[in-house]
Amino acid sequence: MIACRLDFGTSNSAIGIARGNAVALAPLEDGKTLMPSAVFFDYEAHRVLFGSAAISAYVGQTEGRLMRALKTILGSPLIDEETRLGSRKVPLAEVVGIFVRHLKHKAEAFAGQEVTAVVHGRPVRFVDGDEQADARAQAVLETIARQAGFSHVVFVPEPIAAAWHYEQTVQAEELVLIADIGGGTSDFSVVRIGPQRRGRIDRTGDILATTGVRVGGTDFDSALSLAAVMPLFGLGTRLAEKDLTMPNALYHELATWATINFAYTYKNEREVGGLVLEACEPEKVRRLLTVIGKRLGHRVAFAVEDAKIALSAGRDAAVSLDLVEKSLAAPVTRADFERAIRTRTDRLCEAARDCIAAADLDGAAIDTVFLTGGSSRVPAVRAAIAEAAPAARLATGSDLLSVASGLTQMAGRL
Ligand SMILES: Nc1ncnc2c1ncn2[C@@H]1O[C@H](COP(=O)(O)OP(=O)(O)OP(=O)(O)O)[C@@H](O)[C@H]1O
Numbered sequence: 329m330i331a332c333r334l335d336f337g338t339s340n341s342a343i344g345i346a347r348g349n350a351v352a353l354a355p356l357e358d359g360k361t362l363m364p365s366a367v368f369f370d371y372e373a374h375r376v377l378f379g380s381a382a383i384s385a386y387v388g389q390t391e392g393r394l395m396r397a398l399k400t401i402l403g404s405p406l407i408d409e410e411t412r413l414g415s416r417k418v419p420l421a422e423v424v425g426i427f428v429r430h431l432k433h434k435a436e437a438f439a440g441q442e443v444t445a446v447v448h449g450r451p452v453r454f455v456d457g458d459e460q461a462d463a464r465a466q467a468v469l470e471t472i473a474r475q476a477g478f479s480h481v482v483f484v485p486e487p488i489a490a491a492w493h494y495e496q497t498v499q500a501e502e503l504v505l506i507a508d509i510g511g512g513t514s515d516f517s518v519v520r521i522g523p524q525r526r527g528r529i530d531r532t533g534d535i536l537a538t539t540g541v542r543v544g545g546t547d548f549d550s551a552l553s554l555a556a557v558m559p560l561f562g563l564g565t566r567l568a569e570k571d572l573t574m575p576n577a578l579y580h581e582l583a584t585w586a587t588i589n590f591a592y593t594y595k596n597e598r599e600v601g602g603l604v605l606e607a608c609e610p611e612k613v614r615r616l617l618t619v620i621g622k623r624l625g626h627r628v629a630f631a632v633e634d635a636k637i638a639l640s641a642g643r644d645a646a647v648s649l650d651l652v653e654k655s656l657a658a659p660v661t662r663a664d665f666e667r668a669i670r671t672r673t674d675r676l677c678e679a680a681r682d683c684i685a686a687a688d689l690d691g692a693a694i695d696t697v698f699l700t701g702g703s704s705r706v707p708a709v710r711a712a713i714a715e716a717a718p719a720a721r722l723a724t725g726s727d728l729l730s731v732a733s734g735l736t737q738m739a740g741r742l
């Protein structure tokens with residue numbers, strides 16, 4: 329039997345194959361071993377597209393529906409929701425299944441045979457502070473994997489996989505805090521690693537603690553959108569007749585990847601149309617009507633994400649909103665962004681501290697902090713985590729593929 333290793337990420341996914349001692353990641357698109365976790369239902373050509381092709385079709389304005397951040401629904405009430413695909417209603421869990429099956433096919437094409445076992449990465453926490461809901465999220469994912477054709481399913485915490493990946497690079501024994509800051513969740517583990525330990529079968533004693541929080545890059549996108557973009561669409565503005573501000577639920581829906589599609593209803597269009605007439609700043613609310621009417625929510629979210637990424641390298645950026653209105657842009661500074669995500673970065677620091685404390689250690693005992701995951705590139709995130717282990721050396725590496733490579737390297741251990 330050959331087993332595949334699946335890193336189904338909120339933003340990006342990868343799948344590897346381990347056969348005997350040979351391990352490798354499967355090419356997913358254009359020879360690349362990582363693809364966006366995105367599905368597009370193309371209403372024009374009646375087909376389903378995945379990854380970058382899904383995003384390109386959506387951006388190219390093909391009529392259809394884009395689904396992104398699918399993994400975040402697992403730990404949320406959305407897991408029981410359906411989405412409208414043309415005239416059909418499909419449970420969101422089924423959309424996750426379609427994506428997992430696509431990855432399975434890619435792994436099989438690479439292996440040249442059927443693959444019926446999977447070592448599946450999972451965040452330490454799908455849900456914060458609710459054991460039952462957390463267990464249910466894993467159970468749903470397991471059902472999805474079984475329905476996709478995997479008869480053997482084993483789950484491994486993502487930061488443990490990232491630890492084994494990092495271990496391949498070290499020359500001496502180290503006590504490491506692994507911080508995997510992804511799209512939907514952030515996972516921490518304190519692990520003892522070293523060249524002599526690498527080959528051991530049972531590593532349970534080397535894993536001193538794991539913690540996780542449901543905070544990630546998609547939350548940063550939401551926070552930035554609500555702080556800088558949604559106000560241009562009327563968030564926080566007043567209504568003339570009544571002493572009220574614009575209702576804000578719709579803005580939150582549009583600012584959150586997993587709920588954007590829910591904003592597109594005739595009821596919303598009608599209501600926002602009515603609010604344009606009552607608004608003190610109707611030109612802003614009219615933009616909201618454009619976003620809903622033309623289904624521009626994901627495009628706005630991509631523009632916000634681009635600006636967020638630009639702020640990791642530069643101090644200023646702009647969210648381009650040309651699509652909504654010619655020459656419209658929301659200027660953003662790194663300082664604004666850091667203010668908008670402050671409660672989240674504080675939680676990351678706290679989660680890192682909790683992990684060290686759960687290992688019965690003091691921050692000073694940590695030799696290295698290994699930062700991985702796309703959102704670990706945010707300077708404020710690095711600073712927040714470094715605070716938890718002030719004396720440690722900061723190490724980084726293969727930000728988006730650490731978990732998948734680590735899972736693949738676990739071959740002999742399972
Ligand atoms: N340079 C950058 N600066 C800031 N954020 C970035 C950068 N590059 C990528 N990101 C963010 O990283 C996130 C994706 O990271 P990653 O691929 O590690 O997540 P994932 O594995 O899909 O998610 P998870 O592990 O939470 O399920 C996205 O939110 C993306 O916007």
Ligand SMILES: [Mg+2]
Pocket residue numbers: 337338486508510511701731
């Ligand atoms: Mg990840």
